[in-house]
Amino acid sequence: MFATGVAxxxxxxLGFVVWATISTGWAEAEKLIFRxxxxxxxxxxxRLTAGAVALCAVIGTATAWLVERSNxxxxxxxxxxxxxxxxxxxxxxxxxxxxxxxxxxxxxxALLIVTLSYFPFVHLPVAAAFQxxxxxxxxxxxxxxxxxxxxFTRVVLPQLRPxxxxxxxxxxxxxxxxxxxxxxxRFPTFTTAIYDQYQSTYxxxxxxxxxxxxxxxxxxxxxxxLKGRGRARLSRVGTxxxxxxTRARLGRAAIPVLTALCVLVALSLxxxxxxxxxxxxxxxxxxxxEMIAATATTSLALGALGAVCTVxxxxxxxxxxxxxxxxLSTFLExxxxxxxxxxxxxxxxxxxxxxxxxxxxxxQTTVMLLAAYAILFLPRAVVNVRSALAQAPPVxxxxxxxxxxxxLAAFRRVTLPLIAPGLGAGAALVFIAVVTELTATLLLxxxxxxxxxxxxxSHSDSAAYGAxxxxxxxxxxxxxxxxxxxxxEGIRR
Amino acid sequence: MTALTIRxxxxxFGATPVLGGIDLHVPAESLTAVLGPSGCGKTTLLRLIAGxxxxxxxxxxxxDETVFGDGRSTPPQRRHVGYVPQxxxxxxxxxxxxxxxxxxxxxxxxxxxxxxxxxxxxxxDVRVADRYPHQLSGGQQQRVxxxxxxxxxxxxxxxxEPFSSLDAGLREATGRAVVSALRATNxxxxxxxxxxxxxxxxxxxxxxxxxxxxxxxxxPPVVYGSPLDVGVARFVGDAVLLAGQVRGAHxxxxxxxxxxxxxxxxxxxxVLIRPEQILLRGDGSGVPARVEEVSFYGHDAAVRxxxxxxxxxxxxRITGERDLxxxxxxxxxxxxxxxxxxxxxx
Numbered sequence: 001m002f003a004t005g006v007a008x009x010x011x012x013x014l015g016f017v018v019w020a021t022i023s024t025g026w027a028e029a030e031k032l033i034f035r036x037x038x039x040x041x042x043x044x045x046x047r048l049t050a051g052a053v054a055l056c057a058v059i060g061t062a063t064a065w066l067v068e069r070s071n072x073x074x075x076x077x078x079x080x081x082x083x084x085x086x087x088x089x090x091x092x093x094x095x096x097x098x099x100x101x102x103x104x105x106x107x108x109x110a111l112l113i114v115t116l117s118y119f120p121f122v123h124l125p126v127a128a129a130f131q132x133x134x135x136x137x138x139x140x141x142x143x144x145x146x147x148x149x150x151x152f153t154r155v156v157l158p159q160l161r162p163x164x165x166x167x168x169x170x171x172x173x174x175x176x177x178x179x180x181x182x183x184x185x186r187f188p189t190f191t192t193a194i195y196d197q198y199q200s201t202y203x204x205x206x207x208x209x210x211x212x213x214x215x216x217x218x219x220x221x222x223x224x225x226l227k228g229r230g231r232a233r234l235s236r237v238g239t240x241x242x243x244x245x246t247r248a249r250l251g252r253a254a255i256p257v258l259t260a261l262c263v264l265v266a267l268s269l270x271x272x273x274x275x276x277x278x279x280x281x282x283x284x285x286x287x288x289x290e291m292i293a294a295t296a297t298t299s300l301a302l303g304a305l306g307a308v309c310t311v312x313x314x315x316x317x318x319x320x321x322x323x324x325x326x327x328l329s330t331f332l333e334x335x336x337x338x339x340x341x342x343x344x345x346x347x348x349x350x351x352x353x354x355x356x357x358x359x360x361x362x363x364q365t366t367v368m369l370l371a372a373y374a375i376l377f378l379p380r381a382v383v384n385v386r387s388a389l390a391q392a393p394p395v396x397x398x399x400x401x402x403x404x405x406x407x408l409a410a411f412r413r414v415t416l417p418l419i420a421p422g423l424g425a426g427a428a429l430v431f432i433a434v435v436t437e438l439t440a441t442l443l444l445x446x447x448x449x450x451x452x453x454x455x456x457x458s459h460s461d462s463a464a465y466g467a468x469x470x471x472x473x474x475x476x477x478x479x480x481x482x483x484x485x486x487x488x489e490g491i492r493r
Numbered sequence: 494m495t496a497l498t499i500r501x502x503x504x505x506f507g508a509t510p511v512l513g514g515i516d517l518h519v520p521a522e523s524l525t526a527v528l529g530p531s532g533c534g535k536t537t538l539l540r541l542i543a544g545x546x547x548x549x550x551x552x553x554x555x556x557d558e559t560v561f562g563d564g565r566s567t568p569p570q571r572r573h574v575g576y577v578p579q580x581x582x583x584x585x586x587x588x589x590x591x592x593x594x595x596x597x598x599x600x601x602x603x604x605x606x607x608x609x610x611x612x613x614x615x616x617x618d619v620r621v622a623d624r625y626p627h628q629l630s631g632g633q634q635q636r637v638x639x640x641x642x643x644x645x646x647x648x649x650x651x652x653x654e655p656f657s658s659l660d661a662g663l664r665e666a667t668g669r670a671v672v673s674a675l676r677a678t679n680x681x682x683x684x685x686x687x688x689x690x691x692x693x694x695x696x697x698x699x700x701x702x703x704x705x706x707x708x709x710x711x712x713p714p715v716v717y718g719s720p721l722d723v724g725v726a727r728f729v730g731d732a733v734l735l736a737g738q739v740r741g742a743h744x745x746x747x748x749x750x751x752x753x754x755x756x757x758x759x760x761x762x763x764v765l766i767r768p769e770q771i772l773l774r775g776d777g778s779g780v781p782a783r784v785e786e787v788s789f790y791g792h793d794a795a796v797r798x799x800x801x802x803x804x805x806x807x808x809x810r811i812t813g814e815r816d817l818x819x820x821x822x823x824x825x826x827x828x829x830x831x832x833x834x835x836x837x838x839x
Contacts, residue, residue: 396584402596403576405596
């Protein structure tokens with residue numbers, strides 16, 4: 001029952017898109033959608049997404065292979081360094097680049113910067129997939145007479161496919177949703193255009209129609225990934241522990257490979273951090289301590305509230321799908337995943353519209369903002385709560401009952417201690433996501449509520465780079481723990 | 494400890510009947526093995542006894558106390574059963590000590606009541622007391638699971654395929670340790686298993702289940718020596734089945750005329766002989782047969798033979814590492830002991 005409510009909340013934005021299309025009417029919608037501007041935006045969005053996905057896939061797979069399957073020196077350190085860019089929000093990264101190198105705009109600059117920000121999304125799952133690969137399969141292929149390269153293309157690559165596709169999907173969805181970075185790099189895509197349209201006409205059908213096209217793009221990607229994943233089962237068959245793989249020797253390639261990796265780390269990590277340090281220590285740095293403290297407090301409070309609400313909503317959904325798996329519970333769980341595919345701008349537009357037309361009492365309140373966070377970040381919470389619940393199989397409840405514990409006692413003494421770490425991890429991830437969220441916060445925050453992200457944005461938007469630096473630094477600092485969690489997860493798997 | 498009585502218990506999941514009227518009596522302080530292939534409903538039966546699920550109809554009683562029946566069902570936490578599930582299912586966040594004392598009142602938990610004694614009972618070193626489950630081997634986990642089940646002194650102990658996840662060697666040793674701990678505490682126990690060797694070697698009585706029904710309930714030698722039908726015969730051990738013709742107290746079959754045990758059928762029949770009843774002779778006596786294949790196991794060997802001139806094929810189990818026949822060799826076969834005859838099915 002409660003889970004149904006959560007699923008409905010998660011599906012609100014989709015409902016909004018359908019409603020917007022119907023209420024605009026086909027003739028009007030046609031006029032708004034099929035115009036040169038839409039084509040231009042579509043072309044920009046597609047070429048940026050395609051380019052960045054291709055680059056991220058190549059870079060991420062290569063780095064994952066080097067870390068997991070070659071005799072690269074200091075592999076563990078490289079794994080951390082290659083994941084670390086995730087701690088720098090893309091809009092902070094583009095601020096760092098543009099403030100140092102004002103010419104880093106347009107397609108080239110955007111492609112470079114989003115690739116540097118998002119390639120870890122491919123590196124992490126592919127590295128995990130390499131760890132899960134049973135080297136016996138590759139040895140069998142060698143024994144059947146396949147060369148090293150043919151073994152890679154015919155045995156290894158097909159098994160990496162789900163991880164690679166999943167990572168690519170994540171990159172693509174993030175790009176479709178990306179607002180801050182691309183606005184700063186002056187590379188208009190659907191998301192930035194919707195924002196501009198919203199600023200000038202406020203909730204007009206033009207912005208809504210662009211949102212419809214954007215959502216269609218997202219759905220297209222989801223379906224594409226599902227089709228691409230295919231029906232093959234790629235888990236290991238049989239029992240027994242997989243041996244660690246023998247690592248390929250880099251030999252004479254070691255020096256160029258190391259150089260390339262160092263350049264990658266320098267561009268993705270050293271440049272933004274150096275830029276931040278420069279602006280922090282520079283003469284134009286402004287430390288309005290009071291303002292910084294106030295926004296930090298707001299951000300922390302919103303982050304904590306958002307984390308508690310979102311995890312609270314995720315628990316019933318995850319419980320249903322783990323303990324009472326059927327068509328309905330699977331459907332409810334899947335519907336919460338739409339948040340992953342929906343750009344913040346669409347969620348914000350949907351809530352603005354609903355706020356104005358249905359529940360005016362909620363418009364411009366913190367509740368509305370928290371609802372947006374819940375829709376956007378439910379997937380992270382559900383995934384974590386779900387795997388936490390999987391750590392507490394029902395047989396443990398049975399045993400606790402047979403030992404005299406009632407329902408409540410069994411939950412308190414067995415289930416809760418087992419799922420607590422997973423709940424904590426889910427809450428931490430949501431917390432960080434909320435603290436660095438920009439788009440929905442800009443549109444939905446009550447008047448007078450400024451967060452680290454919005455304050456950073458208003459400074460850097462007016463090229464006050466020094467004044468923006470402390471807020472950027474704080475956001476990066478707050479993102480470090482969650483990023484660390486991600487690397488550990490990768491290592492554990 | 495109390496006896497366990499089950500009368501007319503039925504259960505279906507949706508439209509699928511799982512148990513069709515089970516009657517079973519487990520005498521106090523004895524171990525009954527419920528033996529059946531997977532999917533026969535034996536685990537469901539165990540869950541009904543524990544109270545995790547309720548039967549559709551029937552009565553379950555521990556001694557004089559009815560725990561299910563007349564529309565009343567005692568919840569599992571008040572049934573005082575000891576439950577040992579597959580793979581132990583120890584609480585992963587608790588140490589061995591905390592696992593064992595889980596079912597005790599708080600005061601006893603703090604005092605670590607009887608932990609060394611229980612560990613010794615299940616054959617574990619007291620040094621494992623502070624370890625976590627993931628630091629134990631599979632066999633150790635299973636023993637801790639039993640100690641945990643025994644700690645609150647339950648009225649009935651239920652074991653659900655507790656050894657199936659263990660390696661063959663460990664399985665037997667753990668099985669013996671578990672049974673001796675059960676005997677030492679005079680526990681009434683039900684062991685669910687699909688492994689006939691486990692059931693025959695460990696239990697006081699064996700309940701053979703098939704497709705949701707209890708087919709035969711008897712002591713292990715009876716189940717093995719006088720299986721109720723051909724299906725049970727094949728399930729509890731290797732069987733040589735031959736077509737035969739019953740004449741009074743004897744049966745004529747390709748292996749000669751053999752004395753019948755307790756036969757009350759006449760005419761065409763299926764004859765059951767265990768492979769170890771067939772002896773190989775090299776001196777020209779017995780029914781002539783050709784050796785096709787020899788599988789040597791160390792303690793004994795299975796010899797597959799074709800009766801001359803052209804079948805049927807039979808299996809003989811012979812002991813001794815010497816005198817193994819070679820494939821192609823011709824031998825004579827003699828049956829010792831008596832055979833069982835069943836009416837032809839279908």
